[in-house]
Amino acid sequence: MATAICPGSFDPVTNGHLDVFGRAAELFEHVTVGVLINKKKSSLLTVEERIEMLRECLADYDNVSVDSFYGLLVDYCRDHEISAIVKGLRAVSDFDYELQMAQMNYRLTGIETLFVSTNPVFGYLSSSLVKDVATYGGDISGLVPDTVLNRLNQKLEISE
Ligand code: PNS
Numbered sequence: 001m002a003t004a005i006c007p008g009s010f011d012p013v014t015n016g017h018l019d020v021f022g023r024a025a026e027l028f029e030h031v032t033v034g035v036l037i038n039k040k041k042s043s044l045l046t047v048e049e050r051i052e053m054l055r056e057c058l059a060d061y062d063n064v065s066v067d068s069f070y071g072l073l074v075d076y077c078r079d080h081e082i083s084a085i086v087k088g089l090r091a092v093s094d095f096d097y098e099l100q101m102a103q104m105n106y107r108l109t110g111i112e113t114l115f116v117s118t119n120p121v122f123g124y125l126s127s128s129l130v131k132d133v134a135t136y137g138g139d140i141s142g143l144v145p146d147t148v149l150n151r152l153n154q155k156l157e158i159s160e
Pocket of ligand 1: 072074100104105
């Protein structure tokens with residue numbers, strides 16, 4: 001069975017990510033959305049909150065599941081018999097780092113990375129920008145799913 005993973009921090013998931021997941025789901029029999037547990041990076045949302053929101057947003061897909069992982073992505077892929085990594089590329093600025101990671105992952109276990117070109121509508125979108133805009137009261141509707149919009153608004157009001 002051809003299976004893939006879309007890995008990331010998803011703090012929070014954006015409509016750009018969802019576009020990539022949907023396209024991966026058409027190419028592969030099963031897709032895992034893998035949330036990295038990153039103890040070095042501070043995050044706005046807990047891993048549990050991110051997983052909950054991702055599951056809500058992806059409930060309509062029969063062939064997409066959500067999980068978290070810690071450590072090397074290639075180890076998770078080997079342990080779960082995942083044959084490819086799927087990432088979205090927004091612009092040339094993403095390319096250097098993404099290529100480096102793809103080459104390192106290939107060097108480690110021979111796993112392939114496939115890039116999908118992000119829908120230009122979401123070309124400028126990133127989780128960090130969404131957090132920044134939301135933190136200062138900007139409107140992020142249309143950039144993230146409604147469940148994320150509500151959760152972020154609640155979270156930011158509480159922490160103010
Ligand atoms: O959304 P992000 O934070 O840009 O995602 C980065 C991610 C999770 C894809 C990358 O940091 C990763 O794969 N981390 C797991 C640790 C690992 O395998 N590092 C070596 C990468 S070559």
